[in-house]
Amino acid sequence: MPNLKSAERRMRKSEKRRMRNRHYKSMMKTFIKKVKNAGTKEEAELMLKKVYSILDKLVAKGIIHKNRAASYKSKLAQFVNNFPITQPQQA
Known part of the structure; x- marks a missing residue:
């Protein structure tokens, strides 16, 4: 446990930030999985646009590094x- 009042506050702040970051990273991973598990190419392309948006927001918030986002994209x-x-062409 912290001895100083400022250290106590710092601990509370870092825990809130950790939980917020965890939420955003979890959301990011979920949407990436949705792209990979898409049924059709069109569905995957729609989800890809959503993932791009999420990744850009996470970079802006400082949750992930811009190069990591670029790598994911x-x-x-x-x-x-x-x-x-996945479906064979029928003649």
Whole structure:
């Protein structure tokens, strides 16, 4: 336990920030999974736009680094562009 009043306040603030950051990171991971588990390429592209928006917001808030966000964007775009054809073409 902290001895100083300022250290006590600092501890409360850091715990609030940790919980907030945890929420945002969890949300980010959930949306990334939604892109990867999309049924169709069109669905994946729609989710990709949402993920881009979320990643940009997290960078602006300082929760993740801009290079990490760029890496996620690049990998997800590559995944969507090479989206596997799950249903066979019928002639």
